Amino acid sequence: MAQAHMVRFRRVYEESSNRDGTRVLVDRIxxxxxxxxxxxxxxxxxDVAPSTELRKWYGHQPxxxxxxxxxxxxELGAPERVAALDRLRTLAAKAxxxxxxxxxxxxxxxxxxxxxxxxxxxxx
Numbered sequence: 121m122a123q124a125h126m127v128r129f130r131r132v133y134e135e136s137s138n139r140d141g142t143r144v145l146v147d148r149i150x151x152x153x154x155x156x157x158x159x160x161x162x163x164x165x166x167d168v169a170p171s172t173e174l175r176k177w178y179g180h181q182p183x184x185x186x187x188x189x190x191x192x193x194x195e196l197g198a199p200e201r202v203a204a205l206d207r208l209r210t211l212a213a214k215a216x217x218x219x220x221x222x223x224x225x226x227x228x229x230x231x232x233x234x235x236x237x238x239x240x241x242x243x244x
Contacts (some may be wrong), residue, residue: 125216127238129231132220138158141216144208146231148172151222161220163211168204170230171195185228192233205237212238 125141132151136143142162145151147168149160170178170192178188195201211217217238221231 125212125214127212127217127219127235128204129219129221129226129229129235131224131226132159132161132222139216140218142211142214143218143220144211145220146234147221147223148175153224159220165204165208167200167207168196168234170228180223180225182225184230189233192222192230193237196237204243206232208238 127163128140131172132147132154143160145159145164145166147167150167169175169190174188174191174195177191178184196205208217208219219231219234222230223229223231226232
């Protein structure tokens with residue numbers, strides 16, 4: 121069995137850390153006002169991001185988070201998202217991964233849902 125590495129999540133605007141491991145942006149759109157150098161990304165997995173329709177419906181309203189999580193989990197079954205999740209799983213099998221998002225409330229974001237899913241699936 122492959123060694124399980126930590127999957128973290130945080131804001132892309134925070135300064136990078138040597139503890140981040142592989143830094144992956146999981147938003148569909150590029151973070152406002154951020155240069156590629158400042159982002160210090162290793163990769164951008166926009167295919168794993170929620171659909172534009174779901175993102176707009178959610179509007180980062182914490183009271184909608186449980187329904188967002190359910191709808192987003194359904195979306196993660198789409199072929200392009202399955203492939204993107206597989207790429208994230210492969211990265212996490214090799215080294216720690218930090219999922220990055222521009223969202224202010226990272227605890228109620230797609231990055232949190234993905235980190236939970238990747239951590240759970242690795243243990244099962």
